[in-house]
Amino acid sequence: MNEAEDLRQQLDSTVLRMEENYRMVVLGRLTAGIVHEINTPIGAIFSNNDVIRRSCGKVREQLSDPALNVPPAILKMMKVIESLLDVDRMACERIATIIRGLKTYARVDESELREVDLGELIGNTMKLVQSECKCRVALETHFAEIGPVQCYPALLSQVIMNLIMNAVQAIEQEGTITVRTSLEEGEALVEITDTGVGIPLENQARIFSAGFTTKELGVGTGLGLNIARRIIVENHGGRIWFKSEPGVGTTFYLRLPLRQPVSASKEISA
Numbered sequence: 001m002n003e004a005e006d007l008r009q010q011l012d013s014t015v016l017r018m019e020e021n022y023r024m025v026v027l028g029r030l031t032a033g034i035v036h037e038i039n040t041p042i043g044a045i046f047s048n049n050d051v052i053r054r055s056c057g058k059v060r061e062q063l064s065d066p067a068l069n070v071p072p073a074i075l076k077m078m079k080v081i082e083s084l085l086d087v088d089r090m091a092c093e094r095i096a097t098i099i100r101g102l103k104t105y106a107r108v109d110e111s112e113l114r115e116v117d118l119g120e121l122i123g124n125t126m127k128l129v130q131s132e133c134k135c136r137v138a139l140e141t142h143f144a145e146i147g148p149v150q151c152y153p154a155l156l157s158q159v160i161m162n163l164i165m166n167a168v169q170a171i172e173q174e175g176t177i178t179v180r181t182s183l184e185e186g187e188a189l190v191e192i193t194d195t196g197v198g199i200p201l202e203n204q205a206r207i208f209s210a211g212f213t214t215k216e217l218g219v220g221t222g223l224g225l226n227i228a229r230r231i232i233v234e235n236h237g238g239r240i241w242f243k244s245e246p247g248v249g250t251t252f253y254l255r256l257p258l259r260q261p262v263s264a265s266k267e268i269s270a
């Protein structure tokens with residue numbers, strides 16, 4: 001390869017990185033803004049629901065006094081209102097859970113190295129893809145007690161999200177995605193296994209290349225694994241690899257040191 005071609009390739013890949021970084025920063029800010037805007041009204045609905053629910057219970061108790069002779073239809077109506085309020089509360093809890101997950105994903109202080117509970121980070125990230133899984137993909141988790149792991153949470157969450165989305169997309173009809181964490185040789189090991197179509201042998205050497213995708217236009221950009229590898233290897237000094245059997249499924253592995261060297265806490269360059 002001549003020097004000009006070499007330089008052009010370097011330039012192309014730098015432009016690609018910059019575009020992706022810009023997209024992530026914009027998305028992060030937008031999400032953080034939405035999270036903030038939704039959090040406040042959800043808090044108000046939560047506490048109002050609590051007050052109304054307790055008040056309704058008390059009113060029904062009072063009205064149940066036989067001396068008052070309240071028609072049974074009114075008491076029945078009160079019961080229906082209470083059960084609807086319980087459903088509202090559950091819906092609020094669901095929204096609050098999703099918002100907590102988004103907070104981890106969109107953390108704007110992504111350049112900050114922090115100690116996290118890996119299981120919690122993965123669990124929060126998985127909540128965001130649950131709607132994609134609908135009823136066709138079962139999500140299973142087996143998290144070991146591995147203690148705090150020092151990492152860039154937003155970036156790591158982005159990697160987990162990419163790997164799980166790939167797994168979901170690899171399952172054509174019904175299947176299972178299993179996420180495991182364990183401690184191996186003093187490092188954290190994350191395994192994401194799917195029962196999807198697997199990766200054909202001829203593609204296996206190319207899946208980490210920027211732009212390689214087998215998905216339709218508009219579905220995949222082919223950047224997910226390339227970015228994931230950069231985040232794991234360059235930002236965390238870890239390793240990422242996979243084993244795949246076409247027709248059976250795929251497992252992606254992440255190995256992460258529990259602590260980052262002091263010099264790693266400088267501004268990240270992803």
Ligand SMILES: Nc1ncnc2c1ncn2[C@@H]1O[C@H](COP(=O)(O)OP(=O)(O)OP(=O)(O)O)[C@@H](O)[C@H]1O
Pocket residue numbers: 162166167170194196197198199207208212213214215219220221222223224225226250
């Ligand atoms: N779990 C998996 N099972 C089967 N094939 C996979 C799996 N993960 C990745 N691949 C293959 O590797 C290719 C590259 O994956 P990558 O995440 O880099 O890009 P993408 O998913 O196609 O697009 P993007 O992530 O940008 O939306 C995929 O198009 C797919 O062919």
Ligand SMILES: [Mg+2]
Pocket residue numbers: 162165166220224225
């Ligand atoms: Mg992908």
